[in-house]
Amino acid sequence: MRLFVLASLPAALLGTWNLGWQTLLAIEGGLVEMVPAWLGVVANLADPSAAAERVLVAAVMGLGTVVPLAAVAIGTSAFWAAVFARMRNRPVDAGWFTSAWLLIWLLPPGTTLGVAALAASFGAVVGLHIFGGTGRYLVNPALLGVLFVHFSYPEFLTSALAVPGTVVGDWPQTVDSGGDAPAVMQALIGIVPGGIGTTSALACLFGALMLVVCRIASWRVLAGAGVGVLVSGAVLRWGAADPLAQLEVWRHVLLGNFAFSLAFLATDPSPAPLLRSTRWLYGALFGALTVIIRVLDPVHPEGSLFALLLAGLAVPIMDHLVLRRYRVAGDVS
Amino acid sequence: MIQLEIHDGLNLALGPTPVDVIDVQPAAVALLGADYPTVRTQPAVAVGDTVRRGDVLFTDRTNPALRFTAPAAGRVRAVEMGPRRRLESVVIDVDAGHPNPTVLRGTPGSAEEIREALQTAGLWAALRARPYDRIPGPDETANALCVVALDTNPLAPDPAPLVQARAEEFREGISRLSLLVQTCYVCMASDADLSCPESATIVPVRVSGPHPAGLPGTLIYGIASQQGRRAPQSPVWYVGYQDVIAIGALFLTGRLSADRTVTVAGPGLPQGRVVRTLMGASLDGLTGALPDGARVISGSVLSGRESGRAPAFLGRYHQQVSVLEAAPAEVPDSSGMLSLELFERVWPLDVPVLPLLKAILVEDTETVAALGATCLAPEDLALCAYLCPARLDYGAALERTLDLLRRGS
Numbered sequence: 001m002r003l004f005v006l007a008s009l010p011a012a013l014l015g016t017w018n019l020g021w022q023t024l025l026a027i028e029g030g031l032v033e034m035v036p037a038w039l040g041v042v043a044n045l046a047d048p049s050a051a052a053e054r055v056l057v058a059a060v061m062g063l064g065t066v067v068p069l070a071a072v073a074i075g076t077s078a079f080w081a082a083v084f085a086r087m088r089n090r091p092v093d094a095g096w097f098t099s100a101w102l103l104i105w106l107l108p109p110g111t112t113l114g115v116a117a118l119a120a121s122f123g124a125v126v127g128l129h130i131f132g133g134t135g136r137y138l139v140n141p142a143l144l145g146v147l148f149v150h151f152s153y154p155e156f157l158t159s160a161l162a163v164p165g166t167v168v169g170d171w172p173q174t175v176d177s178g179g180d181a182p183a184v185m186q187a188l189i190g191i192v193p194g195g196i197g198t199t200s201a202l203a204c205l206f207g208a209l210m211l212v213v214c215r216i217a218s219w220r221v222l223a224g225a226g227v228g229v230l231v232s233g234a235v236l237r238w239g240a241a242d243p244l245a246q247l248e249v250w251r252h253v254l255l256g257n258f259a260f261s262l263a264f265l266a267t268d269p270s271p272a273p274l275l276r277s278t279r280w281l282y283g284a285l286f287g288a289l290t291v292i293i294r295v296l297d298p299v300h301p302e303g304s305l306f307a308l309l310l311a312g313l314a315v316p317i318m319d320h321l322v323l324r325r326y327r328v329a330g331d332v333s
Numbered sequence: 334m335i336q337l338e339i340h341d342g343l344n345l346a347l348g349p350t351p352v353d354v355i356d357v358q359p360a361a362v363a364l365l366g367a368d369y370p371t372v373r374t375q376p377a378v379a380v381g382d383t384v385r386r387g388d389v390l391f392t393d394r395t396n397p398a399l400r401f402t403a404p405a406a407g408r409v410r411a412v413e414m415g416p417r418r419r420l421e422s423v424v425i426d427v428d429a430g431h432p433n434p435t436v437l438r439g440t441p442g443s444a445e446e447i448r449e450a451l452q453t454a455g456l457w458a459a460l461r462a463r464p465y466d467r468i469p470g471p472d473e474t475a476n477a478l479c480v481v482a483l484d485t486n487p488l489a490p491d492p493a494p495l496v497q498a499r500a501e502e503f504r505e506g507i508s509r510l511s512l513l514v515q516t517c518y519v520c521m522a523s524d525a526d527l528s529c530p531e532s533a534t535i536v537p538v539r540v541s542g543p544h545p546a547g548l549p550g551t552l553i554y555g556i557a558s559q560q561g562r563r564a565p566q567s568p569v570w571y572v573g574y575q576d577v578i579a580i581g582a583l584f585l586t587g588r589l590s591a592d593r594t595v596t597v598a599g600p601g602l603p604q605g606r607v608v609r610t611l612m613g614a615s616l617d618g619l620t621g622a623l624p625d626g627a628r629v630i631s632g633s634v635l636s637g638r639e640s641g642r643a644p645a646f647l648g649r650y651h652q653q654v655s656v657l658e659a660a661p662a663e664v665p666d667s668s669g670m671l672s673l674e675l676f677e678r679v680w681p682l683d684v685p686v687l688p689l690l691k692a693i694l695v696e697d698t699e700t701v702a703a704l705g706a707t708c709l710a711p712e713d714l715a716l717c718a719y720l721c722p723a724r725l726d727y728g729a730a731l732e733r734t735l736d737l738l739r740r741g742s
Binding site: 218 | 688700
């Protein structure tokens with residue numbers, strides 16, 4: 001499970017810097033009304049004409065926001081892991097850190113520390129420990145934790161900056177208020193507003209490849225998701241008039257949390273399907289549902305997390321149905 | 334002739350297979366209860382008794398015709414009983430000077446006579462049956478018998494030299510055993526220089542591919558799959574090549590042969606070797622002096638048995654002794670099964686492996702039966718257990734689940 005942390009490290013580092021960078025741009029552009037004092041001070045340190053200085057300042061601003069969030073999320077998860085280990089008289093669960101780590105990067109950047117602690121608790125307790133820990137849960141705990149924020153604190157959804165309450169979301173979130181889709185290169189590298197660690201499709205691709213090479217992740221899930229996005233995107237492009245539907249189909253992969261969810265959540269081996277065919281189905285369902293929710297549900301323009309939840313919940317029934325094919329006629333005993 | 338190509342599997346690199354052959358006359362031999370988990374043992378000897386080779390040491394309480402005989406002459410040193418009146422071991426101090434008596438008189442020709450001769454000599458226990466991996470009942474019949482004349486376990490001995498050297502006994506054993514079943518499959522490595530009689534009832538099977546290609550489970554399911562079935566539909570027997578030679582020798586000479594040729598090798602031993610010894614031989618004599626903390630395992634490193642502190646003996650069905658370096662203290666992991674494709678890469682059978690592993694971990698007997706997995710044995714899952722990141726003991730889980738199924742049916 002430690003490999004997940006290693007594989008997502010580039011996405012995490014790039015995302016942290018990007019968070020600072022987006023915040024710096026917004027402050028300089030006057031988009032933000034109430035800047036926390038320390039951010040304003042740090043932002044003013046940078047000379048607007050010195051590129052290297054601004055990059056450095058952005059990194060400091062990103063780290064300054066992420067480190068407290070990470071400390072709270074990891075600390076809370078460690079607490080629950082210790083509580084359950086003691087309660088059950090068993091060794092500490094092997095996957096508690098990975099769950100906490102992945103949750104950090106999925107959180108909307110404006111999440112307050114208290115909400116982050118709640119999300120980490122919900123993910124750890126309801127997602128991980130009550131099922132018996134790693135290898136036994138049904139839905140990825142990090143996914144459950146961030147969905148908890150989405151449902152209970154929807155005001156954070158559109159906060160893509162380090163400043164709480166500022167409505168500058170990633171593009172799918174703000175598409176209805178106008179604006180163009182981010183340029184392909186920017187979305188690929190990840191210099192766009194978004195979740196803390198989820199903006200860089202390239203870093204996520206690297207992570208996914210690393211997990212496949214290390215034989216943790218199944219390439220069938222990844223390929224299935226690609227097929228799902230392409231097919232449902234093509235169908236919806238032909239049928240719907242929404243600006244998200246009119247986007248080139250393949251660009252859905254670069255948007256929102258999709259790349260991160262696919263690389264690090266959909267590949268989680270604990271709730272993963274048990275058969276080759278259901279891996280394809282699971283991936284395809286995730287990809288297709290992402291585009292469908294994005295295009296057809298105006299309330300949730302960032303569809304990937306919900307799509308992953310639905311696809312994950314469909315895994316046991318898919319396995320069960322496909323497994324009927326393998327039943328042996330007659331009794332051998 | 335059947336060609337069986339196994340693609341999925343894994344050959345562990347543990348160094349070269351030894352070739353130097355030496356003879357070791359063991360100081361003690363033993364029959365171990367752990368080799369016969371389904372037998373309810375009834376000892377027939379007491380401590381201090383003198384036995385000849387072929388004398389009955391214990392029988393099965395429920396099937397008295399099932400006899401387990403002494404592999405060597407000598408004095409019974411110990412008859413150890415474990416919990417629930419289970420036999421742990423019968424240990425004999427070997428008296429090498431004793432002559433080998435004749436245990437078979439006359440020439441049995443019919444299937445019934447062969448069956449009786451094998452049971453009298455104690456060689457019936459060489460046969461094993463699936464489903465549920467057990468010794469077949471004395472009156473049981475089977476459609477198919479697999480003669481396993483290959484061994485893909487890491488560091489296992491190469492059967493070819495032994496089978497070539499004792500070709501006559503091997504052929505005799507096969508032709509006698511083939512009378513007990515409808516079809517006798519003789520499984521050999523595709524590159525081995527071995528011949529076997531071919532007839533309507535004796536079918537050679539040429540097997541290629543990495544471990545577990547040579548495990549009886551893989552062969553049984555492989556042959557079933559060649560016949561268009563996902564799993565065998567009726568009980569299948571199997572027997573190792575060394576036992577076939579012993580059976581052949583019994584019918585040729587009338588005497589019980591208890592020879593075993595095993596490899597003694599592994600990372601814990603600087604120089605591996607092939608040892609000619611007796612069935613159930615004491616492992617101390619086979620390994621010689623060992624480095625500190627070395628672990629001695631009777632059988633394959635993947636699925637063999639480690640004896641711990643008790644004096645160790647060669648298992649009834651084992652053809653190798655693995656010596657490992659001292660084990661690092663392992664941190665127990667509490668995680669459950671992870672759905673990883675690496676299990677599928679080492680799994681050549683048509684039974685889907687991940688649903689099977691999941692089912693046995695929760696002792697879901699219904700699914701195990703529906704998947705047709707009752708003909709598997711713990712050793713078939715040894716590679717999965719070896720690769721499992723959570724270090725789950727799938728072999729023990731399968732044993733528990735099959736035990737539940739067997740009692741229920």
